[in-house]
Amino acid sequence: MDISELKRRYDIRAAWRDLNLPGEPGKCCCSPLREDKTPSFSVFADGERWTDFATGERGDVLDLIRAVRGCDAASAIRFAEERIGAARREPPQATKPVPKTGPKLPPLRRGTDAEARELSERRGFVVEALREAERRGFLHFTNLWGHAAWCVTDSRRQLFEFRRLDGQRWPAFGRLTERKAHCVGSGKSWPIGTLESEPFEKVAVVEGAPDLLAAIHFLLLEKKTGTVAPVGILGASNHRLALEALTKFAGKQVTLYPHADGAGRSAAREWARGFKAAGGAARVMAFDLSGMQLADGSAGKDLADLARVSPDCLESDTGRKFAEVMP
Numbered sequence: 001m002d003i004s005e006l007k008r009r010y011d012i013r014a015a016w017r018d019l020n021l022p023g024e025p026g027k028c029c030c031s032p033l034r035e036d037k038t039p040s041f042s043v044f045a046d047g048e049r050w051t052d053f054a055t056g057e058r059g060d061v062l063d064l065i066r067a068v069r070g071c072d073a074a075s076a077i078r079f080a081e082e083r084i085g086a087a088r089r090e091p092p093q094a095t096k097p098v099p100k101t102g103p104k105l106p107p108l109r110r111g112t113d114a115e116a117r118e119l120s121e122r123r124g125f126v127v128e129a130l131r132e133a134e135r136r137g138f139l140h141f142t143n144l145w146g147h148a149a150w151c152v153t154d155s156r157r158q159l160f161e162f163r164r165l166d167g168q169r170w171p172a173f174g175r176l177t178e179r180k181a182h183c184v185g186s187g188k189s190w191p192i193g194t195l196e197s198e199p200f201e202k203v204a205v206v207e208g209a210p211d212l213l214a215a216i217h218f219l220l221l222e223k224k225t226g227t228v229a230p231v232g233i234l235g236a237s238n239h240r241l242a243l244e245a246l247t248k249f250a251g252k253q254v255t256l257y258p259h260a261d262g263a264g265r266s267a268a269r270e271w272a273r274g275f276k277a278a279g280g281a282a283r284v285m286a287f288d289l290s291g292m293q294l295a296d297g298s299a300g301k302d303l304a305d306l307a308r309v310s311p312d313c314l315e316s317d318t319g320r321k322f323a324e325v326m327p
Contacts, residue, residue: 006077006080006081006084007060010061010080010083011046011047011048011061012043012050012060013047014047014083015061015065015080016064018083019032019068019069019240022237022239026043027042027043027044028042029041029042031055032068033052033067033068034234034235035235035237035238037177038177040052041054048060054175054176055184055185055186056104062076063076068189068240070158070187070189070244071244104184106143107142108142108151109140109141110141111134111139111140111141115150115165119165123210123304123307123308124307124308125216126220129216132216132220132225133212133213136196136216137154138152138153138192138193138212138213138216139151139152139213140152141165142162144162144182145170147166147168147170148164148166149162149164149165150163150165151163152213152232154192154193154196155195155196156187156190157185158185158186158190159184159187159192159234160185161181161182161234162181162182162184163182163209163210181208181209183234187242188235189240189241189245190241190244191205191233191234191241191245192209192212192231192232192233193229193231193232194231194249195248196229198248199229200227200229200252201227201251201252201253202327203252203253203254203255204228204229204230204255204257205231205232205233205254205257206230206231206233206303207235207236207257207259207264208232208233208234208235209234210302210304211232211257211302211303211304212232214302214303214304214307215232215257215303215326217307218306218307218325218326224327228327236258236266236267237263239267239270239271240270240274241278243278246274246278247278247280249275249280251280252281252282253282253283253285254275254281254283254285255284255285255326256268256272256284256285256286256287257286258289259302260288260290260291260292260301264301264302268286285327288321289302289303291318291319291321292305292313292322293309293310293313295309295311296308297310306325309322
């Protein structure tokens with residue numbers, strides 16, 4: 001069976017079901033590749049093509065399988081063939097490789113001292129933690145749409161999350177609504193820092209880009225940067241992590257730091273099941289971030305908030321659990 005026939009027999013609607021993607025595919029639906037509160041994804045051409053209007057990504061059923069599973073083209077083809085009970089009788093003929101083109105990005109660079117200080121002051125992270133994040137390849141600075149911004153990515157260079165340095169939200173543009181974070185690329189099913197965590201026995205898995213920087217902040221303060229790897233899942237709605245990514249955590253001690261809200265707790269349950277059942281993690285625990293009171297009197301709910309917790313909270317019975325955060 002050639003590739004064209006395979007894509008005719010196994011379309012995006014069937015793959016959507018077999019990949020256990022949320023919602024229903026349609027001409028106007030939510031993206032299964034990222035957090036998408038306002039539908040900006042479309043499946044068309046009788047289920048043979050898709051487009052993500054927010055990121056500019058598009059493709060056919062095999063491209064969707066690759067994006068969701070984080071696999072190569074050959075693995076995507078095998079996945080589709082297995083679902084329809086087909087077997088390829090001959091290996092594909094060698095073709096001239098097509099250079100991969102990544103998403104269009106602004107130039108990413110090391111932050112100036114002034115930029116590092118501003119991010120430190122706004123978020124409560126020590127500057128040394130931000131420089132450590134840069135050394136690890138997680139944190140970059142840039143200018144996006146006329147605004148100074150910081151960006152989180154990793155060595156795979158598949159997914160990039162941008163946030164404004166001034167702490168404001170990105171304005172609405174086209175189909176994109178006003179939002180605090182702007183993601184470019186694909187592969188949210190691969191947590192940021194997965195490959196970088198391979199040499200470590202202990203992993204701190206956090207929710208979101210700010211919490212990834214917060215993890216490095218606390219690892220530095222607790223002198224654990226050499227023993228615990230920080231890993232970030234971008235978005236509590238991202239429940240289904242790629243099997244190929246989960247297997248990288250086999251035998252590790254995984255500590256989850258979900259947001260202290262309903263969405264965070266729900267995500268933590270799904271992540272724990274994935275790390276234990278599919279990933280084969282030796283141990284999976286969750287750190288309770290509830291009961292935080294920030295210096296301005298408001299309630300905190302995530303690891304980034306803990307960097308701005310009030311001294312009174314730390315001295316209370318509830319706050320004593322925050323004396324040591326990292327595993």
